[in-house]
Amino acid sequence: DIVMTQSPDSLAVSLGERATINCKSSQNVLHSSTNENHLAWYQQKSGQPPKLLIYHASTRESGVPDRFSGSGSGTDFTLTISTLQTEDVAVYYCQQYYNIPRTFGQGTKLEIK
């Protein structure tokens, strides 16, 4: 199984500042057939199902604000929120869809400082 490890586990950032969450996979998730990294990022607010933010490591889902961006390739990935807003308080998960079983990172809790 591919193990997904996020860092940090929790993060407190001031409003308007940058937030950075890292995700490391135990195996390469760059898929040769698609030439895409099979890595997604989700945002989960309290009491709600997760919401897709980023797929293929860096493609923003339709309707997601452009302050959210994803980067990285192979085994190391980053989710960046450029200017933190109050509505960004949530838990963020990375997930690989390179193979079965699908696996998620443990989550990063983002709060306002």
Added chain:
Amino acid sequence: QVQVVQSGAEVKKPGASVKVSCRSSGYTFVDYHIHWVRQAPGEGLEWMGHIYPKNGDTDYAQKFQGRVTMTRDTSITTVYMELSSLRSDDTAVYYCLRETWYYRDWGQGTLVTVSS
């Protein structure tokens, strides 16, 4: 638009089984895998398995092998997830999701509480 709607909350005793339904609409039901993911209270996301509605093929996480069964009824575009021999640590919100490689479309979640 795509909709994924799950059945309501359940309370079960240890040792019992639970069957959660997941009805999809807004797309060609048989063409996309449906996955199940669960989330225990205060915990992260755990993948349980998936089913391909076109032919009923399934693949389950090793942890749930022998306890989980996923089925489908194409006539009503519904997938079912049955978990047996329930334990207290099966208390969780269970989500079904339509897969398009990644998970864009999530059900609202079904809380299953296992308590004596």
